[in-house]
Amino acid sequence: MKLDRRNLLAGGAALATVPHLGREAFAQTRAETLRQVTGNAVNTLDPTMPGSTREAFGISVNIYDRLVSFGKKQTPAGWVFDPDNIRGELAEKVVTSADGMTFTFHLRRDAKFHDGTPVTAEDVKWSLDRAVSARSLAAAQIQTGSWTKPEQFKIIDQYTVEAKVDKPDRLALPNLCTLYCIIFNSKVVKSHATAADPWGQEWTKTNTAGSGAYILESFRPGEQVILRRNDAWNRSIDGKPAGFRRVICQTIPEAATRASLIEKGDADLSIDLAASDVATLASRGTVKVISTPQFNAFSMIAFNTQAAPFNNKKLRQAVAAALPYGNIFKAALFERGAPLFGANWTDTPPSGIFPQPMPLKQDVALARKLLAEAGFPNGLDTPFAFNVGAAAIAEPMAALIKESLAAINIRVDIQKLPDAQISTMVTEKKLPFFTETSIAWLPSTDYFFRNFFTGNQRWNYSSWDNAEIVALAEKARFEINAAEYEKLCKKMISILAEEVPVLLLWQPNQDAVMPKNVEGYVYGYHRQVDYRDMKRA
Amino acid sequence: MGLAVSIARRAGKRVVSSLPALFGVVIFTFLLMRVLPGDPAIFFASGPNAGQAEIEQIRQQMGLDKPVPQQLLLYLRDIGTGNLGRSMTTGQPVVTDLVSRLPASLELTFVALMLALILALPLGILAALRPNSLIDNIVRMICTLGVCVPTFVSGLLFIFAFYYILGIAPDPTGRIDIFAGQPPTITGFLLIDAAVAGDWDAWRSAARQLILPACTMALFVLAPLARMTRASMLAVLTSDFVRTGEALGLSRRRVVLVYALRNALLPVLTIMGIVFSTMLGANVLVEKVFSWPGVASYALDALLSSDYAPVQGFVLLMATIFVMVNLTVDVLYGLADPRISIE
Numbered sequence: 001m002k003l004d005r006r007n008l009l010a011g012g013a014a015l016a017t018v019p020h021l022g023r024e025a026f027a028q029t030r031a032e033t034l035r036q037v038t039g040n041a042v043n044t045l046d047p048t049m050p051g052s053t054r055e056a057f058g059i060s061v062n063i064y065d066r067l068v069s070f071g072k073k074q075t076p077a078g079w080v081f082d083p084d085n086i087r088g089e090l091a092e093k094v095v096t097s098a099d100g101m102t103f104t105f106h107l108r109r110d111a112k113f114h115d116g117t118p119v120t121a122e123d124v125k126w127s128l129d130r131a132v133s134a135r136s137l138a139a140a141q142i143q144t145g146s147w148t149k150p151e152q153f154k155i156i157d158q159y160t161v162e163a164k165v166d167k168p169d170r171l172a173l174p175n176l177c178t179l180y181c182i183i184f185n186s187k188v189v190k191s192h193a194t195a196a197d198p199w200g201q202e203w204t205k206t207n208t209a210g211s212g213a214y215i216l217e218s219f220r221p222g223e224q225v226i227l228r229r230n231d232a233w234n235r236s237i238d239g240k241p242a243g244f245r246r247v248i249c250q251t252i253p254e255a256a257t258r259a260s261l262i263e264k265g266d267a268d269l270s271i272d273l274a275a276s277d278v279a280t281l282a283s284r285g286t287v288k289v290i291s292t293p294q295f296n297a298f299s300m301i302a303f304n305t306q307a308a309p310f311n312n313k314k315l316r317q318a319v320a321a322a323l324p325y326g327n328i329f330k331a332a333l334f335e336r337g338a339p340l341f342g343a344n345w346t347d348t349p350p351s352g353i354f355p356q357p358m359p360l361k362q363d364v365a366l367a368r369k370l371l372a373e374a375g376f377p378n379g380l381d382t383p384f385a386f387n388v389g390a391a392a393i394a395e396p397m398a399a400l401i402k403e404s405l406a407a408i409n410i411r412v413d414i415q416k417l418p419d420a421q422i423s424t425m426v427t428e429k430k431l432p433f434f435t436e437t438s439i440a441w442l443p444s445t446d447y448f449f450r451n452f453f454t455g456n457q458r459w460n461y462s463s464w465d466n467a468e469i470v471a472l473a474e475k476a477r478f479e480i481n482a483a484e485y486e487k488l489c490k491k492m493i494s495i496l497a498e499e500v501p502v503l504l505l506w507q508p509n510q511d512a513v514m515p516k517n518v519e520g521y522v523y524g525y526h527r528q529v530d531y532r533d534m535k536r537a
Numbered sequence: 538m539g540l541a542v543s544i545a546r547r548a549g550k551r552v553v554s555s556l557p558a559l560f561g562v563v564i565f566t567f568l569l570m571r572v573l574p575g576d577p578a579i580f581f582a583s584g585p586n587a588g589q590a591e592i593e594q595i596r597q598q599m600g601l602d603k604p605v606p607q608q609l610l611l612y613l614r615d616i617g618t619g620n621l622g623r624s625m626t627t628g629q630p631v632v633t634d635l636v637s638r639l640p641a642s643l644e645l646t647f648v649a650l651m652l653a654l655i656l657a658l659p660l661g662i663l664a665a666l667r668p669n670s671l672i673d674n675i676v677r678m679i680c681t682l683g684v685c686v687p688t689f690v691s692g693l694l695f696i697f698a699f700y701y702i703l704g705i706a707p708d709p710t711g712r713i714d715i716f717a718g719q720p721p722t723i724t725g726f727l728l729i730d731a732a733v734a735g736d737w738d739a740w741r742s743a744a745r746q747l748i749l750p751a752c753t754m755a756l757f758v759l760a761p762l763a764r765m766t767r768a769s770m771l772a773v774l775t776s777d778f779v780r781t782g783e784a785l786g787l788s789r790r791r792v793v794l795v796y797a798l799r800n801a802l803l804p805v806l807t808i809m810g811i812v813f814s815t816m817l818g819a820n821v822l823v824e825k826v827f828s829w830p831g832v833a834s835y836a837l838d839a840l841l842s843s844d845y846a847p848v849q850g851f852v853l854l855m856a857t858i859f860v861m862v863n864l865t866v867d868v869l870y871g872l873a874d875p876r877i878s879i880e
Contacts, residue, residue, distance in 0.1 A: 030716060037710070041838075044628040050595050051581035051625045135594050205628050221627035222634070222838075223711065223830045252710055252828045256693065260701045266708045388841075420575030420843035427579045427592070457589070458579070 031536060032245040034518070036269040036529060037258045041222040041251040046204035047179050048136035057179050058528025059225050059249060062242075064182035064210035065235055067091045067105050067124065067161075068173065072522045072533075077509075078290045079522040079533075083443055086173055089235045090119055090183055090211065100168030100480060103176075107159040112232060113185040113211045121155045126186035128153045128163070128176075134199040138180035144447065145175030167478045170485075174442045179526060185209035213242040213532040224250040227531070236532060243520065243535025262287055262513050268536075269514045269521075271529060274392060275334050278511040288516045291509040292523040293338035296443035298355045299393075300502040301401075302461035304432045309382065314374035316500045320360055322367035322408050324400060329506055332397040336511065340504035349497070352489030354445040358497050358504050367408045379409025385434040386415075387422040393508075394435050427458040436461055437508065441525045445489040446476035453492075453501065462501035469495060544871050548864055555860040562856040563616065563849070567609055570845045577601070577843040581625050599625065599845070612849070621853070622846030626839050631850040635832060639854070640725025641712055642824070642831035646816045648747055649754035650809070657759050658805075661766025662793065665774060676767070680760035688819075692753040692826035699749060707745045709827045714742040750827040754820055758812045765808045769801040776800075802873050810866035814859045 044052045047060040071085035088094060091105040111119040129150040131138040139148075146169040154162045165172045175181065184204070192203035208216045213235070214227035227247040234241070250267075252258045259277040261267035263286060273281070282289040303310035303319075310316055325341040343349075343357035350356075371379070384401055386394035395416070402412040412433075417425070425431050438459060440448050450473045451457075453464050469492055476488040496502075512521050512529075520533040578596040596602045600611060615622060621631035664676040686694075699706035712727055713719055720731040720739045728747070731740035773779060774797055782792045821833035832851055839847035 033716070035715065041627070043626060049628065050591060050598070051628070137591070140591055220637075220830075221629050222835065224715070248715060250710060250715060250828075253825045253834065254693075254828065257696065257709055257826070257828065260696070261708055261710065264701065264704075264708070418575060418841060418843075420577060420580040420841065424574070424576040424579045427576075458582075 033248060034244040034246070034269060034531060034534060034536075035248045035250065035267045036271075036531075037250050037252045037261055037267040038270065039251070039253055039255060039258065039272045042219070042225050042249065043221055044205045045208050045216065045219060046136075046201065047182070048131070048134070048138040049201065049205055050137055052137065054526065054528060055249065055251075057526045058530075059227070060182060061179050061212075061524070061526065061528065062214040062227060062247070062531045063208050063212045063216060064179075064184070065090045065111070065119075065212050066179070066181050066183060067176050068094060069177050070174075070525065071237075075292075077292045079520075080292055080295065081522060081525050083174060083296075083525070086177060087237070090124070094173070096173070101165050103163045103173060104156070105161045105163065107161070108235070109159055110234065111211055113188075113209065114215050114230060115185065115188065115209075117185065117187065119183060119185075119211050120158050121161045122158075123186040124161045124183055125153050125155050126190070127183045128161075128181065130184070130199045131181055134201060136180075136199075136201065141178060141180050141441070142175045144442070144450070145169055145171040145173075147172070147175060168480055170444060170477060170479070171442055171447060174444075178441055183211065185211070214247060217246075222251065224248060242532045244531060247531045259513075262515070265515055268518050269512065269529060269534075271510055271512045271527075273511060273513055275336050275511070276392075278336065278513060279334055281513055286516075288514050288518070290512045290514075290521050290523075291336060292512070293507045294439065294510050294523070294527065295338070295507060296441065296525055297437060297439035297507055297527070298340060299337075299435065299437040299505045299508060300461070301433070301435050301505065302431075302502045303500075304429060304463055305499075305501045306429065306463040306465065307432060309376070309380055310432055312374050313499060314370050315376060315380075318367045318370035318374055318376075318408065319405065319410070320367075320500045320503055321363045321370060322404055322410070323360075323503070324362050324404050325360055325505070326362075328397050328400050331400060332393045332395075333506060333508060337506040337508040339506050341506070347494060349490055349493045352445055352486040352493070354448050354489065354493055355504055355507065356493070358493075360503060362404075364407060371408055371410070376410075379411065381411045381413065382433050383413045383415045383431075385417055385422060385425070385431050387419045388416055389419045390435075390437065391416060397435060423458070426461060429463050434461075435505075439527065443525075445492065446473050446479075446485075449473040449492050450477065453496065464499070464501035466495065466499065466501075544868050547867060547871070551864050551867060552860070559853070559856050559860065563613070563853055564609070566849050566852040567612060568605075570843075570848055571605060571608075573843060575843040577625065577845060580842050581844075595625075616853070621850035624839060624847040625844045626842055626847065627835075631846050634835060634847065635850055635854055637725065638830055638832045638835050640727075641829060642817055642820065642833060644712075644726045644728065645747065645750055645754065645820065645823070645829060645831060646813065649751040649816060649820075650758070650813055652751055652755035653758045653762055653812075654809070656755065657762035658766055660759075661763040661805075662770055662798065664763070664767045665770035666793070668771060673767075676763060680763050683756040683758075684760040686756070687822070688753050688757050689822040689826050691756055692750065692823055695749045695753055696826070706749055707742070709746075709749060711828050711830060712743060712746055713739065714746070717742045746827075750820075750823050750829055753823050753826075754816060758816060761808050761812055762805065765805050766801065769804045770797060773797045773801040799873060803870060806866050806869050806873060810862045814855070814862050817858060818855055 038055055040053050040055050042055045042059050044056045047057045066089050068086050068091055069089045070081040070083055071087050072079050073082040090107055090111055092108045093106040095104040113119060131142055132147055132149055146165040152164050156162050188209040189200040189204060193200040213230055213233040215230050217226040217228045219225050229242050229245045231241050255274040258270045259273050262270050263281060278289060281287050303316050305311055329335055329339055340355050340357050341360040343359045345359055384398055386398060398414045402414060405412050440451060449469060451459050454470050454473055472488050472492050476485055479485040510523055510527060517537045519537050520535050522530055522533050524530050578592050578601060582592040582595050600608055624631050624634055627634055660676045664673040667673055696709045700709055707714055717739055720734045720736045723730045723733055727743035728740060731743055779792060779797050782796050818833055821837050824831040824834035836848055836851035
């Protein structure tokens with residue numbers, strides 16, 4: 001019924017004489033269109049713009065190509081990106097030198113930008129120079145792969161680029177897979193650059209100059225983005241263009257509305273439904289739910305290890321022993337994720353993978369004992385903070401924490417703070433005890449430890465400053481020997497388990513909900529949808 | 538002629554006298570935003586590796602690295618040149634955002650107000666004609682219900698009933714069916730644009746999208762309008778000129794609709810002005826529920842992320858609209874009752 005109405009509308013509108021850009025597009029049928037509904041909005045077409053949203057990341061993945069990209073692998077929960085399998089995208093071949101410090105990219109000769117001009121080494125060099133030099137989000141990210149200056153990128157010939165790092169950095173190549181290292185049509189962007197804006201960043205916010213699988217059709221910031229398939233694109237694994245002719249990414253703020261749109265078949269995909277709606281939809285069986293634990297993310301409870309009272313290790317251990325992890329997992333997340341608590345190891349973890357389940361278990365007697373040893377025989381008062389945006393999960397969590405800590409005489413005052421306020425307080429290290437969820441694009445253990453457990457930046461939630469961890473993480477970064485790397489990682493994880501600067505809770509699921517005939521969803525490092533893999537059966 | 542001149546004079550005076558108020562609003566919002574906890578630079582610097590350098594960069598981009606008095610002066614200068622700054626949330630200039638979103642809010646509010654008036658005036662009159670009768674009590678109940686049920690609840694209920702269960706309403710996602718073509722933008726009011734372009738498919742699609750949110754809002758403002766009509770009609774119906782009219786043998790219809798109603802409309806007009814302005818700002822919940830791309834939800838999103846420029850721009854816009862609405866109401870006063878001339 002719905003399809004008929006649409007076709008009718010489309011037909012009627014095609015007959016209408018009013019000339020308008022958007023018009024030619026909807027002669028295409030509904031079946032060839034993928035309509036994604038999302039709670040947040042795309043705010044820029046240039047993902048490197050400070051403040052760009054995750055949804056903006058997702059759109060850029062489909063409009064631009066990179067030199068290389070992550071492959072995919074199948075897991076029991078579905079297809080996920082594979083950080084260990086890097087394949088060429090604009091590069092048809094990547095040659096890594098024996099010392100692991102020089103990468104030679106041989107470009108595809110048939111690759112063209114959306115305006116029909118070929119992708120050349122000059123574009124690649126300019127785009128990577130932009131990534132390391134322009135004032136954008138890119139520079140901070142890719143310096144984690146030792147990319148810091150334009151001199152590292154060299155044009156060999158029209159279709160060959162060489163890139164060099166000073167040390168064999170494990171994350172050098174993975175960083176070039178990320179969506180910050182997109183390749184721009186340099187001639188086009190340069191023509192819009194000004195003296196004050198040498199990299200054309202103002203222009204790329206609302207315009208595109210890419211070579212990717214989709215071409216921008218219309219962009220209404222905060223409302224919707226419509227993409228049209230690039231039929232000449234052949235950078236997929238099988239060399240074919242993307243499955244859907246047209247993609248609509250539409251912002252629908254109300255989660256309940258998104259759920260009913262999917263259920264009614266009016267929308268084709270949502271990855272940010274409320275956990276309770278997902279459970280209901282899954283039980284009704286009318287739609288397909290692909291739940292992938294976000295194996296590069298983790299939710300945690302963090303302590304400020306630099307200020308009283310939680311600079312006291314015994315106190316942190318006491319809290320760790322007092323919490324009912326299983327109940328929190330059930331009440332807050334409906335068990336929709338992979339737990340990171342309740343492991344049985346004591347001194348050394350079974351592997352060097354991180355995040356992995358930590359030996360966190362509820363033991364109230366032990367908690368009482370540790371609290372007394374910590375020097376708080378009469379307990380203490382502490383606030384516990386979370387952000388409004390995460391209230392659906394954090395509110396029941398906070399209630400259970402308050403209840404369980406009251407049992408060992410720690411009195412918790414729950415603080416629900418607006419997002420902007422909590423991020424300020426986290427950055428200024430003013431919160432003693434709070435919960436957060438964070439993600440690493442490149443899920444390797446040393447990267448997690450460098451970003452989340454060392455340094456003075458926002459992501460070191462617990463402000464942890466442990467000299468041994470700093471040394472180990474830096475060593476691991478440049479360790480090529482796999483066995484040695486594993487050993488360093490295990491060591492870092494066991495120190496984390498002993499010191500408990502944060503309590504790891506779980507990896508929440510990414511629940512992708514779609515009609516049964518939509519296929520090809522892959523969980524990506526950016527937690528967005530790669531439309532290029534998707535099709536309708 | 539004399540009437541037109543006096544109205545124009547009055548309007549001019551009102552505009553001039555409202556300037557200090559607008560100026561006060563600008564200063565107040567500016568300071569209020571800066572007093573709110575939460576640093577926008579830190580909020581927006583949320584990249585995977587955002588460090589202090591990036592925060593500083595955004596702070597500089599938003600002009601927050603300068604002392605507050607200097608920021609205020611720069612802001613006033615920008616307003617003077619018609620520049621309201623750039624939104625970090627959408628990445629667009631605030632003026633562009635407001636211009637593209639205001640028609641959406643206005644269209645919704647106008648239609649809702651019209652619906653509300655079409656219902657409220659007859660209901661109010663009926664209730665006044667037979668005070669404390671069954672009709673009066675039914676009207677009272679409808680009004681109470683409309684006020685009691687928050688708009689997001691009634692909105693979600695409407696969606697549930699008409700879209701989800703009955704399937705007669707279109708999906709509640711914005712101003713026009715996403716698969717239909719949008720008419721060329723002339724005024725930004727889709728119903729008008731589509732009609733001008735003669736694109737009746739688009740017109741129907743836009744009207745269908747409009748019905749549920751407009752009803753939701755109309756229900757909410759039904760009460761003040763209907764109750765005010767009733768009260769004011771009651772007062773007028775007992776006045777001397779109505780009794781005289783009846784004594785002279787004029788028809789009941791003529792007495793009620795011509796003599797009584799026109800005189801009873803003054804307080805209703807006042808309330809209408811207030812209701813309209815309130816609706817524009819307060820329809821944020823309706824906008825959220827129906828994914829309506831209006832100014833109120835825009836301002837709320839900006840507020841939650843401490844994005845100063847859009848909030849300031851929104852408040853300034855609302856204040857301006859409020860002034861204009863009051864002006865219009867004043868002008869309408871003059872038309873409804875020529876005796877009145879507010880100087």
